[in-house]
Amino acid sequence: MFLIDIVALLMVVIGLVFFVAGTLGLLRFTDDLTRLHALTKADNLGLGFVLLGMTLLFFNLLVMLKLLLIWVLVIISAATVSHVIGQRAYKQLLHRSESQDDHR
Amino acid sequence: MIIVDLLLALTIVLVAARCLYTSNLAESVVMFIVFGLLLSLVWVRLYAPDTALAEVAIGAGLAGALLLATLSQLHLTHAAKATAMARISLIIPVLLGGALGVSLLSLVQPAPGLSDLVMNNITQSGVEHPVTAVLLNYRAWDTALELAILMWAWAAQRALGPNLAWHGVRLQGLVLVYFSRLMVPLLALVAGYVLWQGAYAPGGAFQAGALLATAFILAFIVQQAQLGQANPAVIRRFIHHWAVKLLWLGGLLAFFVVGLAGLLLGYGFMGYAPAYAGALILAIEIAATFSIALILAALFTGEGRRYE
Numbered sequence: 001m002f003l004i005d006i007v008a009l010l011m012v013v014i015g016l017v018f019f020v021a022g023t024l025g026l027l028r029f030t031d032d033l034t035r036l037h038a039l040t041k042a043d044n045l046g047l048g049f050v051l052l053g054m055t056l057l058f059f060n061l062l063v064m065l066k067l068l069l070i071w072v073l074v075i076i077s078a079a080t081v082s083h084v085i086g087q088r089a090y091k092q093l094l095h096r097s098e099s100q101d102d103h104r
Numbered sequence: 105m106i107i108v109d110l111l112l113a114l115t116i117v118l119v120a121a122r123c124l125y126t127s128n129l130a131e132s133v134v135m136f137i138v139f140g141l142l143l144s145l146v147w148v149r150l151y152a153p154d155t156a157l158a159e160v161a162i163g164a165g166l167a168g169a170l171l172l173a174t175l176s177q178l179h180l181t182h183a184a185k186a187t188a189m190a191r192i193s194l195i196i197p198v199l200l201g202g203a204l205g206v207s208l209l210s211l212v213q214p215a216p217g218l219s220d221l222v223m224n225n226i227t228q229s230g231v232e233h234p235v236t237a238v239l240l241n242y243r244a245w246d247t248a249l250e251l252a253i254l255m256w257a258w259a260a261q262r263a264l265g266p267n268l269a270w271h272g273v274r275l276q277g278l279v280l281v282y283f284s285r286l287m288v289p290l291l292a293l294v295a296g297y298v299l300w301q302g303a304y305a306p307g308g309a310f311q312a313g314a315l316l317a318t319a320f321i322l323a324f325i326v327q328q329a330q331l332g333q334a335n336p337a338v339i340r341r342f343i344h345h346w347a348v349k350l351l352w353l354g355g356l357l358a359f360f361v362v363g364l365a366g367l368l369l370g371y372g373f374m375g376y377a378p379a380y381a382g383a384l385i386l387a388i389e390i391a392a393t394f395s396i397a398l399i400l401a402a403l404f405t406g407e408g409r410r411y412e
Contacts, residue, residue: 073290080283084329087275 008056015049018042032089036082043078047071109149116142127183133171140164153306154235157298161314166400169321173404230381232304239308240385244374247309248359251392254399255356261403275329284326291319299393303382309355309389313396320401340405343398352402355395358388 018041025038051071055064119142123135140163147156222234222242229237239247295315302308324339342348362384363374371377376384 076283076286080279083277083279084275087277 004056004059008053011049011053011056015046015051015053018046018049022046032092033086036086036089040078040082044075047074112142112145112149116146127185129175129178129181129183132183133168133175136171137164137168140168154308154311157306157311158314161311161318162400166314166317166321166404170404228378228381230376230378230383230385231302233302233306235306236302236308236385240388241376241381244359244363244388247392248356248363248374250310251355251359251395254396255352258352258399258403262407274331280326280329284322288319288323291315291322295319295393295397299389302389303386309392310396312389313393314400316393316397317400317404320397321404324401324405337405340407343402343405344407348398351391351394352398353395355388355392358391362388 022038022040022042025041026035029035029038048071051067055067058064116139119135119139123132123139126132126135140159143163144156144160147153147159219234222238225242226232226234226237229241231237231240292315295312298307298315299309299312300307302312320339320343324337327337327339359374362376366375366377367373369377
């Protein structure tokens, strides 16, 4: 029981590291596309590890399935939202480079 | 845990201040959404999961979507600089907060509260979950008026002026289409689950209505993003169809029909016969869920210009 607690704690801490790294990337990276790259790490791996830790703590099949469902749904929405934001950012990027070409 | 609570309290005040006192409107909206998410965490910490669910779904999610849609229709990005009067008026919330703090300290300990009264009568209320018992039975009158307020909000939005055309960007690819094909039925299913669960656990009409509204709004956005300006706006027309508009009023009507029946049968206005209370509450909640979902979605989509 004690060993499981330690492993669960380790998983949550690893998840938090990914969250911190993702947030840092979101704040420090210079353009929208690289920021998205940082964000997806927090969403997918960070949340994944935290939820893995949670499943070990609860050790109940129903709770495990619910947490797995949450993870899958968050991944799907994160990927879709990233796709939409990415398209918008890419269009703005194209627009900007076109207007720079005009100035030359 | 006290450290977490203190951090949460401090962050929420800072986020609220930033939301009110930044001149960048987009930042203000994002801060409002963050404020809603943090507030729902506060409700979780106060052991109020019902309120947390409603706050995160309506306060952060739908209100945030409404504000973002409004922002896309405004042709400005920055609010006017705060006047001296606005700065001086900051003293009012500070005084109010101080007064609340003082009154909190002078409360009777332990506070008597109404929870004994609620729990002693729960077997007669028709549901097992105390929050639903309060909302749909003991204080059903308040909940009915909340539905009326939603109608009022819709009327106020209409009175502000014509709903403008949607300014969404046209997107490439089918990612959003497949996303909505997965999510819209799932949201409807979860809305049904949350509604049914309200009888014995956190959940109920407002949370379910917010989820269903999200399904409508998602379908609407995806339709707009795929088709752009040439869009026939099927979802919007469906929501504003006269037959569907009857459902907007369904929650309020159900409340008053049941309320009047209670009056005639001698249980008082909005009193239920204990034997039928459970079924009546479920019927009212189903009608209310559709009302809430449709009105919230109508607030988001607007009537739009006529395409006929």
